[in-house]
Amino acid sequence: MTQTTAQYGGASKEAIQHHYDLSNEFYSLWLDETMTYSCAMWEEGSTLKEAQLRKLDHHIDAARVRGAAHVLDIGCGCGWGAMLRRLVDDAGVASAVGLTLSEAQAAWVRSRHDPRLDVRVESWEHHVPKRKYGGIISLGAFEHFARPDVPKSEVIESYRRFFSTCHGWLESGGAMSLQTIAYGTAQRKDLNRFIVEEIFPESDLPTLADIDQAAHGLFEIERVRNDRLDYARTLKEWYFKLRACKAEALAEVGEETVARYERYLSLFAVGFHTGAMNLLRLSLRRIDPR
Numbered sequence: 001m002t003q004t005t006a007q008y009g010g011a012s013k014e015a016i017q018h019h020y021d022l023s024n025e026f027y028s029l030w031l032d033e034t035m036t037y038s039c040a041m042w043e044e045g046s047t048l049k050e051a052q053l054r055k056l057d058h059h060i061d062a063a064r065v066r067g068a069a070h071v072l073d074i075g076c077g078c079g080w081g082a083m084l085r086r087l088v089d090d091a092g093v094a095s096a097v098g099l100t101l102s103e104a105q106a107a108w109v110r111s112r113h114d115p116r117l118d119v120r121v122e123s124w125e126h127h128v129p130k131r132k133y134g135g136i137i138s139l140g141a142f143e144h145f146a147r148p149d150v151p152k153s154e155v156i157e158s159y160r161r162f163f164s165t166c167h168g169w170l171e172s173g174g175a176m177s178l179q180t181i182a183y184g185t186a187q188r189k190d191l192n193r194f195i196v197e198e199i200f201p202e203s204d205l206p207t208l209a210d211i212d213q214a215a216h217g218l219f220e221i222e223r224v225r226n227d228r229l230d231y232a233r234t235l236k237e238w239y240f241k242l243r244a245c246k247a248e249a250l251a252e253v254g255e256e257t258v259a260r261y262e263r264y265l266s267l268f269a270v271g272f273h274t275g276a277m278n279l280l281r282l283s284l285r286r287i288d289p290r
């Protein structure tokens with residue numbers, strides 16, 4: 001990947017599109033029917049779809065947005081709209097806004113023509129809300145909010161800007177539910193070059209301490225779960241689904257890309273299994289100024 005237009009402290013739109021705009025058809029071969037592209041929440045005997053829906057409901061409850069008037073999904077919409085749909089169809093939310101940098105994902109959601117949904121191809125940094133949100137959810141996007149080649153102090157600054165912006169958008173008493181991959185035993189210097197250059201260019205991971213520092217005084221961390229084994233399992237499911245429809249995948253994106261994804265899914269599964277990486281689900285309560 002060549003270097004592209006920089007924006008704020010995170011990955012550029014081009015870097016994001018490098019990954020997510022590959023082909024909706026390719027992703028639909030190995031994701032579940034809801035096209036959710038982040039770690040699921042497993043229980044004994046669940047199917048991948050059930051585990052994904054359980055995860056969506058977990059975040060809806062953690063952000064306390066059942067019946068809310070207006071909700072924001074940053075890094076929507078569960079890839080291709082699953083969270084937005086769940087909010088308005090099942091959780092009684094009147095309207096939901098989704099932000100994504102991926103044209104393919106936005107087009108998918110817009111093709112449903114649902115007036116309750118507003119999907120925007122814009123970074124959270126450029127978003128200007130029409131009114132305050134009752135709650136905010138962000139799944140699997142925080143990983144793209146810092147670059148791997150900048151000093152740690154700048155990384156914390158970018159994260160703080162994110163938390164401070166969300167704080168300003170939330171109604172008093174509002175909450176945010178955040179899901180992100182984080183460093184576990186691995187450190188910045190250990191991040192595999194293949195992942196940084198070929199899979200998620202211009203992206204870096206936070207540590208739990210980074211999040212705590214960046215959110216300090218803005219959000220109270222009410223609950224944190226580290227569900228890394230849930231991600232190991234999700235990645236294994238994706239990997240075996242991809243292997244099971246390899247012929248269609250090859251026809252869709254070619255040999256080199258399929259091999260790249262097989263390598264990435266298996267590398268990540270091992271990373272979560274061994275604890276090199278964690279999967280954090282954080283419930284954050286807006287601290288209202290006195």
Ligand SMILES: C[S@@+](CC[C@H](N)C(=O)[O-])C[C@H]1O[C@@H](n2cnc3c(N)ncnc32)[C@H](O)[C@@H]1O
Nearest residue numbers: 036037038075078079101102123124139140141
């Ligand atoms: C791994 S996908 C997760 C999608 C979805 N939340 C899910 O769980 O299925 C990451 C998403 O974050 C979005 N994203 C990355 N950086 C962003 C930014 N600065 N502003 C808004 N969305 C961003 C990407 O476009 C992509 O939709």
